[in-house]
Amino acid sequence: MLYPCHPVVERIRGMIRASGPPLSPQCCIYKVPTKMFCRNVAAYEPQVVSIGPFHHAKSNLKAMEKHKLRYLESFLGRQRLNLEDLVNAIGEWEKETRACYAEDIELCSNDFVQMILVDGVFIIELFLRSHFGDLLEDSDRILIFNPGFLNAINHDLILLENQLPFFVLERIFHFAFRGLHLENLPTMLDLTFRFFSYHNSQNLTPSFEVKHLLDLLRTFHLPPNPRMKPNIDAEFEFLPSATELHEAGVKFKVTSSTCLLDIHFKNNILEIPCLKLYDKTESYFRNLMVFEQCHYPYDSRILDYVFFMDYLINTREDVDLLVQSGVIVNWLGDTAAVATLFNNLCTDCTIVGSNFYFAHLCEDLNAYCRVPWHHWKAIFKRDYFSTPWSTAATIAATMLLLLTFIQTVCSIISLRK
Template sequence: MVAVFNKELLSWYLITLKLKETVEFVIPQAQYSHTCHRNLDIPQQEHHQEQQRLLDQGNISIKEEEQQQLLDQGNISIKEHHHHPDPADHQWVISIREKLEVARQDEVAGSSAKLCIYRIPKSLRGGGGGGDQDQDHKAYVPQIVSLGPYHHGKKRLRDMERHKYRSLRQVLKRCNHDVKLYLNSIKEVEEKARACYEGPIAMNSNEFVEMLVLDGCFILELFRGVAIGFKQLDYSHNDPVFAMRGFMHSIQRDMIMLENQLPLFILDRLMGLQVGDPLQKGIVAKLVLRFFDPLVPSDDQPSRNSDRNKLECSMGQHAKFDPLDDQSGLHFVDVFRRSLLRTGPQPTPRIWLKRRSHAVRVADKRRQQLIHCVMELKEAGIKFRRRNTDRFWDIKFENGVLQIPRILIHDGTKSLFLNLIAFEQCHLDCTNDITSYLIFMDNLINSPEDVCYLHYCGIIEHWMGSDGEVADLFNRLCQEVVFDMNESYLSQLSAQVNRYYNQRWNAWRASLKHNYFNNPWAIISFVAIAVVLLLLTLAQTFYSVYGYYNPRS
């Protein structure tokens, strides 16, 4: 160990050491000025300990004030000690900022007023855990044909792509058009079409436009073929797709799914090119109603067909038919739903979202209980009658009689109702009338006995395997639906039914009728017994009076 006795030499050594450290850390700090400063008290303590060790080796006792004075004489300004910025940390911050920008873009896209084609929320979609959940999941996912970008290119749906190109070729051949006319026309409204879909679409401009033209022409060929016959469109009678067979029913079910939609204005535009009237509106909407008519959950045909003339006449004259009362439709699901409610509750925006924005909206089964089940209402004296109307949602209650229109349940009803519910849950500018009706029926049906009695009354007609399957269908439709009974168009009717149910006299009268007058023989027996008792009472009274006035001698 070498002892240092020159105080001035040691001071200049310390000044040089500080100058070296300052130069090393000021340059990296200028290069990474955007990084955050960190508190590094431990390195400073280690530096002071090093200073004290050197001073001890030189047998010099220098106070802290003297050290600072010496450093000041060297014109050195010592700043807080900083670590070298880690390049990995720098990349981490950039990655987070990129994700925040994506979130901002998603928020802008989601807040668009044109958004109308939604992805099914996970809360409504089954978990895919098997059994009923898988069946619910399949109700939202197309099995044969994909329309729009959500399911485009999936392997199981690729077989239909070649048939789409056949339909496009047939359109171009029949109309004597070049495909560039259709591509350029749809290119003009590409951004408007993208805004209709939820979230960013991972397709470039050419791919997206090609998909819209291909899917749109395929849809129009299906619509027109069902309306006027595929033979009129030059398709073979044994065509694998464009022929009226059972295969068409599966295509209809895929096309009514919320995730499998095309904006209606795209179809209007393509139809305008085909008929030579770019400004036409209404033809496609009318074709939609004709095409999806087999899915209507009602079998009362006369009232539905009274306003439907042959489509070839209206198409030939470019008639301005609007089945939506001068309201533009968004897509198939919207047009079909509003046709079901065409004379029902008026579609108004859900202003309750603004009035009750502070409320937490979660699925609460307690807020979905409108009325009691069929068997309980029957025991309380409420009668059930079938109402003769095709408006399956139009329920009435008068004088203890609940009148419910007939509804037809088949294998496609579940998928139809689930997608209508999903649209009402996602699209806030429409009413929840379909959801209200289904929750009302869910309350009525708790067991196969409830279904059996409604079937006996002519209210439910089903093609399912058993009454238990129908009961399970209604009980699962609105399982995770956000709903408040006060927002239902049936809330007032439900209150009337509940008031009637809570009157004890009605329950006693119903119990008496059920126990003693449930069949004609019971009524005859009761009347006969009553007559005999009355005659015996009269005879006893007669002989009592006669004996009093004519006593025996």
Template sequence: MAGTGPTPTSDHHPDELVTSITNRLKQLSAASADCSIYTVPDKLRRGNEEAYTPRVVAIGPYHRDNKSLKPMEDQKLRYLQSFLQYNGRCGLEDYIKRIKSREDQVRKCYNKPIVLDSDEFAQMMLLDGIFAIQLFLMQWNYKWRPSRDPIFGKPWMINDVRRDMWLLENQIPFFAVQELFEMAYGSHQKHTPGLLELAYGFLRPAIKIEKPPEGLLESEVKHFLDAIRLSYLPSVRKAPYESHEEFKFIPSATELAAAGVKLTRGKSQCLLDIKFKNGALEIPCLRLYHSTESYFRNIIAFEQCYYRDDSYLIDYMAFMDHLINTPGDAKLLIGEGIIENWLGNEDAATRLLNAFCNDTYMWTRNAYFHDLRHELVAHCRRPWNEWKATFKRKHCSSPLAVLSVTAGVVLLLLTIAQTVCSFLSLK
């Protein structure tokens, strides 16, 4: 019957198809090996689109076509001009050659192909890299700032630029910026801090760290968001937990208190330095600002894409999420100084902490707080701990109550003593 067989053209051009598929496979393997800069997964983006989107400046390729960010492109050129005037050691041609020499390596850092020719790509990387360096230097030394600088001269603008610099989709590889910086400020500029120290100095007002983590090498840093993440990690890191047992959900703050756990504010500057000892749960202070949601969401998205076996911040936020189920839990932690809340009320703090891990997959084998979870659950399951806590709450909540209990105990002991004496006198 006519029309039932294969069309005569179905076997045409097999070589072209083989070549096309082979090229696509090559692109996939290259991206999976070196990729560290991602577009945010849709399931995370739906939680808060604005938290992942730049407001005033595009860094890298993903948002460069956003028309609302175009005005900052002229400022990048001004910073480049200032950079070249101050640094006579290398010329514009030298910087372009260096960027082009690393083009393939830089392109592989992105999880999507960059549709720019070599010249366009090199120009983007040069302008964005120099823009970052100039920002860091002007934050470090105010004398470097031009009069009426449109960024540092407006508090709201510098805050928005700083925020845009930590977005996952707004990153460029750290090594590319580092090479530009070394060309301009190598060993001959002994009084200028290193790029990583300058980066932390620029980001410090937002991430509230006193100094860069000890022992951190610039070669470890993938990009500026990764530098922020590394600032939160403990100095001693745990190996992934090899067991695949059930993930433990800890009781909430009020449930822990009801079971006799004393919640206290820890002195450590490391958020992950949470300790449980002798019935006391010590938790370092977590400060909640209006910018907190954006940078934690971006760190979590980065860990979800890149750090499968050591996603420390995801585990930390899951721990805090389970600790705070209601505004009452948040109020308890705020009262103890464990949470410093600048969001207005307990409801806002609760909603924020409960939203971080929505649609985020938690790998049980990389749970940093695995042992801590088990200890807390085991403590709350012991009836003696709950009874002791209930007794303290009902009978030892005030000096008068303690006095009453003490008097009752003394009276009971006197009664027992009198009974024993009476019994002995009958013999």
């Protein structure tokens, strides 16, 4: 038995019927390549809840199945749904749903449809309870009694291997509310935006399609009006580190933009949006990067961003420089941990230099660094005008030298007379 004994489960069994022909959706849910997976297993595996087939029925995640079934029972009772009709509807999408996974799913039809029903309704009910406070129950152990547990669920819902196709959530939601004309009823996408509002730093509106929850989070970071990725014929030259750029006269400044990709260089100032680093940042970026490598290999903008930051950050001195300028907010504690984080993130990942999103920006920075005058000017400012005391000392020394020169000239003139 894949689920604990429960009346709803017993009613589901035997309801599955053969599904119709697939609608040929695009595969969008992948297994993490073994080499990347082994780099940091914890970054890709769910902690408390399995969603979809890849981690289904794992022993360490079984405790959540009771919560899922409790949510399913509440959802069915509140909406007064006919369970058999809902099971049959999901059965009709079975082949279409299976085709969204890059790996063959060995679950039989009955178990697969049951999993989709239980997991899909769990996500919908979780989002509904998060949005409508009056739906919360006194026995709700997820949203009321254990906020840390909810944070762990949030983390699990955005893992690449822990996804359901978003069209499944939308269809179940539509099935549940079909024929009802309720005021202020959000769409499934509205609920998802609300649940993940913390990641929606650009305040995007739900006006686009998404493949699954991780795909939505990726979209949150893309610029509303993205520039075209360059096609560079010449061999691409990557960046010096942050300290090397600083020594060449480049100044770092945090920009007011909330889009991670909105990085600009003008008048020796490199403007970069603020990046807050916390304990789940590595897992967050790793899943986005693997998803892009699998699904958006020629439009891997998050991966390009991480590579850009990786070239800026080699040592803790680079981190200190970016922290002092406000570009990085370090909640990891140790600055060396930040350097290690970025140095490890790009291991086993590849980018196409001719298609690198920040290629022109890197060209401008490298061109700036190749001008000797910029280095000399930076050295002069650092050695003689870096602090008020050194500035005052430099001015005083210059005035003393000037007065000495004037006195010498006057002495020479008087001797000639």
